[in-house]
Amino acid sequence: MQRLKALTWDHPRGYNALAAAARRLDLAESGLAIDWDKQPLEGFESYPIADLCARYDLVVLDHPHVGEAVDGDCLQPLESIFEEATINLLRAESIGPSLRSYHFTGQHWALPLDAATQVMAARADLLVGPAPVLWDEVLLLSQKTGKVALSLAGPHAALSFLSIATALGEPPAERDPDILVSEQVGTEVYDLMNELAARSPHVVRQKNPISILEHMAAHDDVALVPLVYGYVNYAAPVSGRPITFHNAPRLEPGDRPGSTLGGTGIGISRRCEVTPALKRHLLWLMSADAQIGFIPCHEGQPSRREAWHDAGVNARWGRFYSNTVATLEQAYVRPRHNGYIAFQSRASALLRESFLENAPARGVINRLQTLYADHRGSKGGER
Known part of the structure; x- marks a missing residue:
């Protein structure tokens, strides 16, 4: 069993869906366990990203930290993990500049889990x-x-x-x-x-x-x-x-x-061994099934464009998404x-x-x- 340490931020929007996803039976059956810790959102500004990556395999971060992470050589670029076609698909499916915001020095450094502005x-x-x-x-x-x-x-x-x-x-x-x-x-x-x-x-x-x-x-x-x-x-x-x-x-x-633009992405630290099971789990978190169903049902805020336009998601959450989607699509990075x-x-x-x-x-x-x-x-x- 591979057991990974992961860090996110201390709010239902930042923690609940990730923790619930880590409890899914298919994850355990794949031989993977993920333990999610949480800290206040301000903690990501208090601790250098390199220090967090030295202690955790997966780190939820905000895109302005990317330059610091690249200088500290503490994250693995998505290009070293996923095929180009997969990244292109993520770019097309992510709302506004969600994925683009993690692009720096020619590579992407986090998966756009959560979209906000x-x-x-x-x-x-x-x-x-x-x-x-x-x-x-x-x-x-x-x-x-x-x-x-x-x-x-x-x-x-x-x-x-x-x-x-x-x-x-x-x-x-x-x-x-x-x-x-x-x-x-x-x-x-x-x-x-x-x-x-x-x-x-x-x-x-x-x-x-x-x-x-x-x-x-x-x-x-x-x-x-x-x-x-x-x-x-x-x-x-x-x-x-x-x-x-x-x-x-x-x-x-x-x-x-x-x-x-705000929102958060999942960065994969240099210490993390990326197995096929982990890749499948991370891509599932980006999938329509997770982003339209699982994540909103666990108080998360999806990054997939389909979810922001979904009638059921909007009905459940007071039209939050459809009322603000134009702003997110045009958000400043x-x-x-x-x-x-x-x-x-x-x-x-x-x-x-x-x-x-x-x-x-x-x-x-x-x-x-x-x-x-x-x-x-x-x-x-x-x-």
Whole structure:
């Protein structure tokens, strides 16, 4: 019996389906056992990915860690495990840039298990009329109610900054990988966030997306979060009010909804012996059977496009998927060079501090660009 150690994140969406899949009878009959450990999502930023890969055979990771993993030579590329035709099929079946986000230095470094991006979360019972579609409408709702919250804790201030810049037509570092964002667009983004942050309910300012959504389900002081990572679990919660999810805001009707890709993938560490049984299990997790049936039934959030459009899946989960699929298909993919994660953390801290001080935009944007350049340095590589 081959026994593998595996690590994922501590939330029903990240753990339940993987643990249940590891208990399937066919896995044991194939001579494979997988023991899934879990840690807080923030733990993946606290521990270098190379350290985790030294202790685990399979590691669930977020795509911005790929550059660090490649520099640490701690993951096996998918190209060394699966045939080209299999990878091409995964690319076609995965929603939006889910698989592409794990492509770096010419190879793929994780299987796209779970798809997510920043979307709009609302308490429909607290809104008068439909949820906003445009950023101007979000701003107006904030001015009228004081119940529009920004997700700013941890890395999320920077992530929202990237998303709004994308909505304004300038996906960060895409035109020129050495320039995060132009001063003009950066100023527009900062001024919008600064105004919204000033009225954002204090009770959620230190909360991560999971805690914000839990708070929204239990209290009536937050009616809308314009950008927060979508968690299907809160669309049909066991307790509390259901939260409705919508596409991320746009600048104008028909524009791209600005949103920064999240989700997770399964990385295979260098220490892992990849057997035929393991390959079959991993590909089963990517299959229509698992992604449309098994994973949603175990509180997971699938990465397969079919699942996001499936009528049964949407009926069970409050149309979470169909309501936000357009945002995920067009989600912005962050830079993945080694050093990006550190930039993201420091940029978020800078933005939070600047909002508290009502600091002038120009100086903040210049400091963001300096931070980005410092953490890109000689580690630039691919995006």
